[in-house]
Amino acid sequence: MTDARIDDPVRALTARTGAILQDLLPGGPHVALLDFPAHDNAGDSLIHLGQVAHLRRLGLVVRYLADDRTYSPTVLRKRHPAGPIFIQGGGNLGDLWPLRQDFRERLLREHPDRPIVQLPQSMDFRDSARLARASAAFHAHPDLTLLLRDERSLARARDAFPGVRAEFCPDLAPGAGPQARTAPATHDVVLLLRTDGEQTGDHRVMIPAGARALRTDWGFRGAHRLRWDLLRAPSAVARHLPVLRGPLQTTVERSFAALAAHNVDRARAVLSRGRAVVTDRLHAAVLAALMGIPVIAMDNCSGKISAAYDAYLHALPGLTFARSAAEASEALEGVL
Structure with a gap:
């Protein structure tokens, strides 16, 4: 329910x-x-x-x-x-x-x-x-x-x-609608922070004393990476053999649907590990809110998260916007 x-x-x-x-x-x-x-x-x-x-x-x-x-x-x-x-x-x-x-x-x-x-x-x-x-x-x-x-x-x-x-x-x-946790939390907070060209470098979020934190970012490893690579196989063939793009189109589209679902499922598994989430990724904040996990969102380098918060993101329950790592630390204290 x-x-x-x-x-x-x-x-x-x-x-x-x-x-x-x-x-x-x-x-x-x-x-x-x-x-x-x-x-x-x-x-x-x-x-x-x-x-x-x-x-x-x-x-x-x-x-x-x-x-x-x-x-x-x-x-x-x-x-x-x-x-x-x-x-x-x-x-x-x-x-x-x-x-x-x-x-x-x-x-x-x-x-x-x-x-x-x-x-x-x-x-x-x-x-x-x-x-x-x-x-x-x-x-x-x-x-x-x-x-x-x-x-x-x-x-x-x-x-x-x-x-x-x-x-x-x-x-x-x-x-996409409300999303379910995949498992009970194992950490107090998941710090999902960018490691790509959109990061700001302001990742100095202070964790409350005694709290267990998991620092991570999007991406696949191990068996999940292998499944990802297998799901990409039809599109890889179509990319390298253009003559097969027509015959493989239906198979490629099905593989794309499976890729998107697998990607979001893995993201839910990562976010589910925390009682709360701190992130500078817009859609990590969206997904955590859709899952009912308290989430503190910080900006990326282009300011798109603050702009999104002002436009529509504020409507999502359990989501707080922090304008600095210090504000995020203070908000996290209140959540935990």
């Missing part, structure tokens, strides 16, 4: 997001969903699951799903001959993750005849040349909609791309 304290706020946020999508998404029962996150960042997998759940609730059927390396314009046209293309949401609209932006711009060039919707993103360009290139690509497409998941990103997009439709929509990950 779902705890109503978790379910009711999540249901309200999901309904609010669904109403926004209903107004903004193009009509028609079929879509393509591109840029599937075929990597071990569980947050992107949670976004994918939330996206699929939202689209299903809206009566939309995904009839072509691909990442950047299994994508084939030929297979897309065969399986989805007409109708809109949706691009995975997340935090990569910008130049911090250039491969994601490169793929986004490629899709705009290759499909000028279709509506394209960029599902909710955070925006952060730091290179003026990359921003100018993105602006040219976005303005060249006649039917592009950009969904931004916080007011800061929305303002940036409207300023940088004045001729492009840009609208606010909360992140779609909460659409």
Whole structure:
């Protein structure tokens, strides 16, 4: 049974997001969903699951799903001959993750005849040349909609791309709904802190005396890594043998669904080890809140967590935002 304290706020946020999508998404029962996150960042997998759940609730059927390396314009046209293309949401609209932006711009060039919707993103360009290139690509497409998941990103997009439709929509990950713990807690706190290019370096969270802490980040090891690699096998074949992308498409899509579920399941197992969670990963905070675990969220280098907190994250129960490691330490004292 779902705890109503978790379910009711999540249901309200999901309904609010669904109403926004209903107004903004193009009509028609079929879509393509591109840029599937075929990597071990569980947050992107949670976004994918939330996206699929939202689209299903809206009566939309995904009839072509691909990442950047299994994508084939030929297979897309065969399986989805007409109708809109949706691009995975997340935090990569910008130049911090250039491969994601490169793929986004490629899709705009290759499909000028279709509506394209960029599902909710955070925006952060730091290179003026990359921003100018993105602006040219976005303005060249006649039917592009950009969904931004916080007011800061929305303002940036409207300023940088004045001729492009840009609208606010909360992140779609909460659409996955309340999640269950996988096991009782073994530690007082899980410190899940970034080790990639989005970290701030401010990880000096003080743990209360006598408390047991687990420091970790996303990723797979041992048998879980082996399962991950096995699940990726169909897409690996499709990437290296383009001639098989059409025949393998259904198998690849099933493997993608299994990858996303495996990724989120492992993330739930990690977060379940703590009575509380401290994190600078946006979707670790979202997932912990969906699981009913008290969570203290800190910002990443681009400020996307504080922006998300102001826009929608504050609606999730049991989630506290800390503006520094010192604030996180104080909040953790109160939780434990």
